[in-house]
Structure formats: C-alpha cells, structure tokens
Amino acid sequence: MVVDSGLSDEQIDRVFHALAAATRRDILRRAIQDEHSVSALAGEYDMSFAAVQKHVAVLEAAGLIIKRAEGRERLVRADPVMIARARALLARYEELWRSRIDRLDALLAEPAQGNTDRPGRPGTDTTDPTQGA
Template sequence: MVESNLALDKIFGALADVTRRDILERISTAEHTISELAQFYAMSLAAIAKHVSVLEKAGLITKRRSGKEKVIQIQPKNIKVAAAYLGEYEKIWNARFDTLEKLLEDK
C-alpha cells in the first residue's frame, strides 16, 4: 500500500506542472527528442531535460537513445494507474449524486 502511494505521489507530482502535462500531450501522438520538445517552450534545453526526467521517474515516459539524441515516448501503464485511482473516487461521488437526486425527486 505504501509503495502504491509513493508511486501515485510521483505520478500526481509530475502531472502538477503545466509544462509536463503539455509534454505528455505532445508525445502522446508522436515521439519527440528533447531538442524537438525544447522548440515549443521559452526555456533552456536543460530545463526541458529536467521536466522529462521528472516524467521518467514517475514512469509516465520512457527514453531511448537514437544516435546522439534521446527519444521520448509515452508510457501508458502509470497513466492507467492514476486513472484507476481517480475512477474509484468517481464511483463514490456518482453514488452520492444519485442518492441526492433520489432525495430531491422524492420531495
């Protein structure tokens, strides 16, 4: 359970940053190198590499070497872990809303 919580902490910590979410969105449709990604942002190549490192440590992406460049691709496994976690809360809230709706209909 603790290991699961640590994994979720890393995932949601990585997703807390708008730049990292944007990087995930960009690589969800096509692989990119770090230098290709850097073209989209007003920050240094080192800053982009740091964002990529956070995403990699959270298990949201993988990197592979292609010549001198590192190619980044999305890793859907941990995205599914986060979605499943949030899905449990969705079920709880949907049940609560259904109960509330029934109460309001009965009045």
C-alpha cells in the same frame, strides 16, 4: 469505498505531481502523439534545454513517459500502461464521488419522517395563523 489502483501512494503522488504543471502535461500530450527527442521538445518551449530536461525527468519518474537513447539523442514517448493506470485511478475517484452524490440525492428525495409542521409538506396546514379567517 476504498480506491485501489494497484499503485503505491508514492507512485500516485508522483503521477499527480507530474500532471500538476501545464508544461509537463503538454510534453506528455506530445509524447502520446509521437516519440520526440528531448532537444526537439526543448525547441517548443520558451525555456532552457535543462528546464525541459527536468520536466521530462519528473514525467519519467512518475512512469508517464519512457526515455531511451538512440545514438546521442534521448527519445521520449508516453507509457500507455501507466497512463491507463492513472486514468483508471481517476475513474475510481469519479465513481466514488458519483456514488456519494447519488446517496445524497436519495437522502434529499426521502420525505421527512415525522416532520409535518413545515409548509408545503403533504398533510400540513399552510394557512397563516396571524391572518383572520
């Protein structure tokens, strides 16, 4: 099964890279809830404004947030379209793995073909030949 998300490999790499950092995931969570200025976001973290700006830039490059100017402020909000695309990609990976697990379960549930010498299998003798009758 091929996982086709409509995203290029480069876009997928940027999304996963952006989501790899806890701070960026938290910024995204906040941006999903409401639009925030970068300076307001910077006040929420124990790091410099420039560091928060870099995190926002990574999220923006991944397409997960949209940044717009309003006067002197830069406001960020989540991009629901890209988040939905990333979610769909992860759902496809989950479907792939569930399919593989289902196939493995089915394989393990099949009776062994032509193998009747294992104890506990129907049609096998479970007596110990070293024990006297």
